[in-house]
Amino acid sequence: MNSQHIGxxxxxxGILPQQIEAVAAxxxxxxxxxxxxxxxxxATGSLDEVQITAIRDRLSQLAELDARKAAILESLEKHxxxxxxxxxxxxxxxxxxxxxxxxxPYRPKRRTKATIAKEKGLEPLALILMAQEGVDPQSAAxxxxxxxxxxxxxxxxxxxARHILAEMINEDEKARARxxxxxxxxxxxxxxxxxxxxxxxxxxxxxxxxxxxxxxxxSHRMLAMRRGEREEILNLTILPPEAEALEILEGLFVxxxxxxxxxxxxxxxxxxxxxxxxxxxxxxxxxxxxxxxxEAIRVFADNLRELLLASPLGAKRVMGIDPGFRTGCxxxxxxxxxxxxxxxxxxxxxxxxxxxxxxxxxxxxxEQYKIEAVAIGNGTAGRETETFVRGLGLSEGxxxxxxxxxxxxxxxxxxxxxxxxxxxDVTVRxxxxxxxxxxxxxxxxxxxxPKSIGVGQYQHDVDQGALKAALDDMVxxxxxxxxxxxxxxxxxxxxxxSGLGPQLARNIxxxxxxxxxxxxxxxxxxxxxxxxKAFEQAAGFLRISNGDNPLDASAVHxxxxxxxxxxxxxxxxxxxxLIQSAELRRRIDIKKYVTDKVGLxxxxxxxxxxxxxxxxxxxxxxxxxxxxxxxxxxxxxxMKLPGxxxxxxxxxxxxxxxxxxxxxxxxxxxxxxxxxDPAEVVKVQxxxxxxxxxxxxxxxxxxxxxxxxxxxxxxxxxxxxxxAPQQKNNSFAGKPAGRKPRPAxxxxxxxxxxxxxxxxxxR
Numbered sequence: 001m002n003s004q005h006i007g008x009x010x011x012x013x014g015i016l017p018q019q020i021e022a023v024a025a026x027x028x029x030x031x032x033x034x035x036x037x038x039x040x041x042x043a044t045g046s047l048d049e050v051q052i053t054a055i056r057d058r059l060s061q062l063a064e065l066d067a068r069k070a071a072i073l074e075s076l077e078k079h080x081x082x083x084x085x086x087x088x089x090x091x092x093x094x095x096x097x098x099x100x101x102x103x104x105p106y107r108p109k110r111r112t113k114a115t116i117a118k119e120k121g122l123e124p125l126a127l128i129l130m131a132q133e134g135v136d137p138q139s140a141a142x143x144x145x146x147x148x149x150x151x152x153x154x155x156x157x158x159x160x161a162r163h164i165l166a167e168m169i170n171e172d173e174k175a176r177a178r179x180x181x182x183x184x185x186x187x188x189x190x191x192x193x194x195x196x197x198x199x200x201x202x203x204x205x206x207x208x209x210x211x212x213x214x215x216x217x218x219s220h221r222m223l224a225m226r227r228g229e230r231e232e233i234l235n236l237t238i239l240p241p242e243a244e245a246l247e248i249l250e251g252l253f254v255x256x257x258x259x260x261x262x263x264x265x266x267x268x269x270x271x272x273x274x275x276x277x278x279x280x281x282x283x284x285x286x287x288x289x290x291x292x293x294x295e296a297i298r299v300f301a302d303n304l305r306e307l308l309l310a311s312p313l314g315a316k317r318v319m320g321i322d323p324g325f326r327t328g329c330x331x332x333x334x335x336x337x338x339x340x341x342x343x344x345x346x347x348x349x350x351x352x353x354x355x356x357x358x359x360x361x362x363x364x365x366x367e368q369y370k371i372e373a374v375a376i377g378n379g380t381a382g383r384e385t386e387t388f389v390r391g392l393g394l395s396e397g398x399x400x401x402x403x404x405x406x407x408x409x410x411x412x413x414x415x416x417x418x419x420x421x422x423x424x425d426v427t428v429r430x431x432x433x434x435x436x437x438x439x440x441x442x443x444x445x446x447x448x449x450p451k452s453i454g455v456g457q458y459q460h461d462v463d464q465g466a467l468k469a470a471l472d473d474m475v476x477x478x479x480x481x482x483x484x485x486x487x488x489x490x491x492x493x494x495x496x497x498s499g500l501g502p503q504l505a506r507n508i509x510x511x512x513x514x515x516x517x518x519x520x521x522x523x524x525x526x527x528x529x530x531x532x533k534a535f536e537q538a539a540g541f542l543r544i545s546n547g548d549n550p551l552d553a554s555a556v557h558x559x560x561x562x563x564x565x566x567x568x569x570x571x572x573x574x575x576x577x578l579i580q581s582a583e584l585r586r587r588i589d590i591k592k593y594v595t596d597k598v599g600l601x602x603x604x605x606x607x608x609x610x611x612x613x614x615x616x617x618x619x620x621x622x623x624x625x626x627x628x629x630x631x632x633x634x635x636x637x638x639m640k641l642p643g644x645x646x647x648x649x650x651x652x653x654x655x656x657x658x659x660x661x662x663x664x665x666x667x668x669x670x671x672x673x674x675x676x677d678p679a680e681v682v683k684v685q686x687x688x689x690x691x692x693x694x695x696x697x698x699x700x701x702x703x704x705x706x707x708x709x710x711x712x713x714x715x716x717x718x719x720x721x722x723x724a725p726q727q728k729n730n731s732f733a734g735k736p737a738g739r740k741p742r743p744a745x746x747x748x749x750x751x752x753x754x755x756x757x758x759x760x761x762x763r
Contacts, residue, residue, distance in 0.1 A: 005062045008094070013054055019045045023055045032498040033473070034480035035537045039557050041601035049477055065096055072103045081106045097180070097283070098173075105171040114167035117160030120149045125157060126164035129263045132255040137263050158263060165267035170275040175252050179272075182248055183280045184287075186240035187214040191225050194235055201233030214238050214288055219295035220650050222288055223458040238284050239277060246272055293462040295650065299679070300467065301474045303455035303648050306684035308478040310441040311621040313399075316372040319365060320435025322405070322427060323377055323385035325349045331362070332431040333369040337488060338439055340421070341369055343428045348388045349381060359392055366394055374398060375438035377405035377430075383630035383658050399623055401438060402658070404646065406454035407445070408433045416447050416492055442482055442618075446475060447492045455684055457649040479541075481617055483555060486524070486542040487517040499537025504530055520548040521558055543614050550576050554613035556606055563593050564606060578610050585610055624687055626658030632697055635659065637712030639692040643704075645682050653682045655690055655704055663702030665690060672707050681706075 006024070010017045022043040026036050033056065037049045044052070069090055076082040076090070086102075093099035109115070117123070125144050128135060141157040151157050169175055193201060193208035201208075207225050228234035249268045254261050315336040322330040328347040335341055342365065346358035365371065374394075376386050382402060389400055411417050412429035421429050436444040450471040451459050459467060479496040486508070494505035504527070511527045512518065521539050524530060540557035547553065551561055567588050568575050578584050590603040609615075627641040628634070635657075643655040646662055653670065654662040670681045682688065691710045693703040 002062070002066070005059065008062065009055060009058050012058065013051065015047070015051060015055070016045065019047055020055055023047065023052055024059060027056055027059070030533060030537075032476070032537055034477060034541065035498045038480070038555070038605075039540055039559075039602070041605075042597065042599040046601050053473060065093075065099065068096060068099060069093065072099065075108075076103075076106055079106065079108070098177075101173045101176050104176075112167060113160075113163040117163045120144075120151050120160055121146070122151070122157060122160040123164055126161040126168070129158075129161055129260050129267075130165055130168070130253075132258065132261045132264060134256075134258050135260050137259050140260075162263060162267040162270060165264060166271035166275060169249065169253055169268055169271040170279070172252075175249060176276070176280070178248055178252065179245060179276060179280055180283065182245060183240055183284050185215060186244070187238050187281075187284055188212070188240065189214050189217055189222075189225065190237045190239075191228070191234050194233060197233045201228065201231070204228040204231075204233050207234055214284065217288065217292075218650050219292035219299075220457060222292040223296060223461045226289065226292075227458070227461055238281050238288070242272075242277075245277070249276070290463075293466060296457045296459070296462050297467050297470045299649060300450075300456040300459055301470045302679060303684045304450050304453065304471060304474050305478060306686075307453060307455055308442050308445055308475065309482070309618050310685045311619045312440045312442070312616075313373055313401075313438050313621050314440075316439060317370055318435040318439055319362075319369075319371045319374045320431045320433075320438075321374065321376045321385060321389070322408070322431040322434055323379060323381040325381045325384075329358075329381070329385055330427040330431040331365065332428060332435055333365055333371065334432065334435045334439075335369075338432075338436045338443075340424075340428075340432055343424070343431065345427075349384060355388070358388070362389065362392055363394070366398060371398060373438060374400045375403045375435045376401070377408065377434045378402045378656065378658075378660075379405050380660065383626070383660070386626075387630065401623065402626065403434050403438050404644075404656070405430075405434050405437075406646075407448040407452040408437075410452040411444075411448045414447070420490075442478060443490065443493050446479065446496060447490070450475065455647050457647075483541055483543045483614060483616075486521075486544050487512065497538050497541050499534045504534060518544055518547070520544060521552045545614075550579055550613065554609040556609045556613075560598070560602065560606055563598065563603070564610070566593065579613055582611070622687070626656075629657065629659055632659050632661055632695060632700065632702065635692050635695045635702065637692050637694060641690055641692065643688050643690050645684055645686045645688060648678050648682055648684055650678065653678050655688060657690065657702070657704070659702075661700050661702060663690065663692070663704040665704045665706055669693070669703075669705035669707055669710060672709065 006017050006020050009015070009020050013020075022040075022045075023036060026040060026043065031040070033049050033052050036044060036052050037047065041047075047055075072090055073082065073087060076086060086106075089102050090099065093102060117126075122144055125141055128140050129137060137158055138154055141154045141161070144157040145151050145154060151160065188211055191207040191210040193204070198205075198208065204224070204227075207228055210225070212221075225234060225236055229236040246269060249272055250265055253268050254265045317336055318334045318338075320332045320334060324330070328345045328350070331344050331346055332340055333342040344361065344365075346361050347354040348358040349355070366374075374389055376382055376389065382405075386400065386402055394400070408430045409426070411433045412426040417426075417429040417433075421432070433444055433447075445453065450456075451467070476496050476498070479493065480498050484493055484497050491502070491505040491509045494500055494508055495502050497505070500508070507527050507529060508524065515526075518524060521542060521544060524539070524542070525535055536559070540555055543554075544552040549561070551558075551564060556564060564575055564578070568578055570592075571578070571584055571587060573581075573584055578588075585607065588607070590600065590607060593603055594600065624642070624644065626643075627639075629639065629641065641657045643657040643663070645653050646656045647654040650667075652664050652666040654664055656662050665682075667675055667678050670678055675681055688706060690704040690706055691712065693705050693710060693712045695702055
C-alpha cells in the first residue's frame with residue numbers, strides 16, 4: 001500500500017487516511033463496493049458507496065501513474081539518459097501531464113526539422129543564440145556554413161538553429177505549464193460549417209458559426225460539436241488569443257532587444273504556431289472530451305438509477321400487451337411470478353368486426369387467468385390500445401397502465417430471451433418483457449444493455465469503456481440496494497449480486513432447478529464453485545422468504561446471526577418474536593453487544609432490519625394515467641397535461657405526455673427560479689404536470705413548461721419553424737448579460753434533439 005497515494009487521496013477527497021487504508025485493504029481482498037459500504041462500516045468509518053467508489057477509482061488512476069513512471073524510467077535507462085536528478089523528478093510527478101512533460105525531451109521521436117538541423121551540426125549555434133549575450137547572428141552562423149553538410153548559407157544555418165530552438169522551447173516544462181494554464185483559462189471554441197455542407201449538416205446549424213469559452217462549455221454542446229466535426233460538417237478549433245500566448249512565450253525566453261534575441265523571438269513564434277499550439281490544443285481537446293464524457297456518463301448513470309429503482313407493482317397476475325396497428329397487438333398472460341401462461345394476438349384497430357372479437361378475447365383472458373393489471377407498451381398504437389382496453393369495462397380491481405417499452409425489442413432478440421423462451425418468437429418475448437417490467441422494473445431491465453434503455457445523453461459519443469464501467473457500477477448498486485430473491489431471481493439478476501458473476505449466477509439457477517428452492521442461505525455453499533469469499537460477499541444481499549431462518553429474508557448478514565440469537569436469548573424469546581414485537585426490540589441495549597469487530601453502525605443496521613426485515617427501498621407504486629390527448633395534433637398551446645419524465649439531460653428534461661412523442665422542458669422552463677442542473681428539479685420516472693408551450697408538427701417537436709406562470713405560443717405550427725433568433729456569443733466578453741439569453745439548445749432551434757436521436761416511443 002503506497003502511503004503517498006493514501007495521503008494524496010485523503011487531501012483530494014477529504015477522507016481520513018485510515019479510512020482510505022481500510023478501503024484499499026478490503027478492495028485488495030476482492031471485496032465489492034456494496035459489501036464494503038453495507039457490512040464493513042466499522043472498518044471504513046461508515047463511508048458510503050460514492051466515497052468508496054471514488055477511492056477505488058483514484059487508487060486505480062494512481063496505480064496507472066506508477067506503471068507509467070516505471071515504463072519511463074526503464075526507457076530513460078535503456079537510452080542512457082537516466083541520472084539521479086531525472087529519476088527524482090519522474091518519481092515526484094503527481095500527474096500524468098507533468099510526467100509526460102518531464103519525459104518529452106527524452107522520448108524517442110521521429111526525425112524532425114530540429115533533428116535534421118542537429119545532424120548538420122547546428123546545435124552549438126542554437127545554444128549560442130539562446131544565450132543571448134549580444135552576439136551578431138550573421139557572424140556567429142558563418143562558421144557553420146558547410147555545403148557538404150547541407151548548409152549552403154548563413155540564412156540556412158540560422159533557420160536550422162531556430163528549428164532546434166523551437167523544439168527546445170516546445171519541450172521546456174515551465175513553458176508548457178504556463179501555456180497549458182493559459183489555454184485552460186482563455187481558450188475559445190470556434191465552430192464553423194465546412195463550405196458546401198450547410199444542407200447536409202442542417203441538424204448542426206446552431207454551430208455553423210459558433211464560439212464560446214472552452215472553460216465553461218456544457219458537456220452536451222461539446223459533444224455535439226465534436227460529433228459535427230467527426231461527421232465532417234464542422235471545422236472546430238480550440239485556441240486562446242494568439243498575441244497573448246506569444247507574449248507569454250516570448251517573456252519566458254526573449255531576454256533583450258538584440259539581434260540574437262530577435263532570432264530567439266522568431267524561434268518562439270515558430271514553436272507556438274507549428275508545435276506548441278497544436279500540442280496544447282490536442283491536450284485541451286482531450287481534457288474537454290474527458291470532462292464532457294464524465295458529465296454525460298454521470299447524467300446517464302443517475303437516470304439509469306431512477307429507472308432501475310422505479311416503483312414495482314409487485315407479485316400480481318399481469319396481462320402484457322405489445323400494441324400495433326396493422327400487425328395487431330401481441331397479448332400475454334403472466335402469473336404472479338412472471339411465468340408465461342398464455343399468448344395470442346388481437347386486432348382491435350383493423351375493423352369493427354375484429355375489434356369486437358379482440359374485446360371478447362381480452363375479457364375472456366382477464367377472467368380465465370384472474371388478471372389484476374394490464375400493462376400496455378407505450379410505442380406505436382399504445383394510446384389507442386389503452387383507450388380500447390379502458391373501454392372494455394373490465395372488473396373494477398383491474399389496473400390499466402402504460403409501460404415504457406424502450407429496449408423491449410432489444411431484449412426480445414437477445415440471447416437471454418432466446419434462452420428464456422426458446423419456443424416463442426420475438427413478439428411474445430417483447431410482450432412478456434412489457435408485463436414483467438410493470439411487476440418489477442429492476443429484475444427485467446437488468447436483462448437489457450443499459451445503452452438501449454433510452455435515458456442517456458450522447459451515449460454513443462462518450463468513452464465506451466468508462467460508460468460501461470459506470471453503468472455496471474450503477475446496476476450493481478441498485479440490485480444490491482434492493483436485494484434479490486434467491487429462489488426466484490433470473491441468472492441475469494443474480495449476476496449483479498455482490499461477489500457473484502455470470503458463471504456463479506448460472507450455477508445457482510442450475511442447482512435450484514435440479515434440487516428445488518433453497519431452504520436457507522447456508523445452502524448456497526453447495527453450489528459448485530461458490531467458495532467462502534463469494535458466500536461472504538453475496539449472502540447478505542440474497543433473500544429467502546419463508547425459509548428455515550427468518551433472518552434469511554432480511555439484510556442481516558449471516559456473520560451477524562449469532563448477535564441476533566444472543567439478543568433473543570437474553571430476552572428469553574425467539575428471533576421471530578424480536579421481528580414481530582417492537583416492545584421486545586425496545587428492551588435491547590445494543591451497547592451490550594459491541595465487540596472489537598462489531599460496533600454501533602452494524603448493530604443499528606441490525607435493529608433497523610429487525611423492524612422491517614427485507615424492506616424494499618423503492619417507493620410505493622402509484623397508478624398513473626395520461627390526459628385526453630393521444631396524438632400531437634390534439635395538442636394546443638396552453639394545455640395542462642400529466643406526464644412522466646423519460647430522460648434528464650443537461651439542457652432539460654424529456655417528458656412523455658402520451659402522444660407518441662416526448663416533449664422537451666428546457667432547463668429555463670423547469671421552475672420559476674433559475675435552475676443550473678435539471679437533476680435538481682426532476683428525475684427519470686417522476687410524474688409531473690406540464691403546460692404545452694408550442695407544437696411543431698413538421699419537425700415533431702413539443703415544447704413544454706413546468707413553470708407556474710408559463711405563457712404558450714399563439715398557435716400550433718404545421719410548416720417550417722420560425723427562424724430562431726441568433727444568440728450573441730459574448731458571454732466571455734466580460735460584460736454582464738442582464739437577462740440570460742436562451743442558449744442555442746432551446747427546443748425549437750437546436751439540433752441536439754436530432755443528434756440525440758428521435759425521442760419518440762417507436763422501438
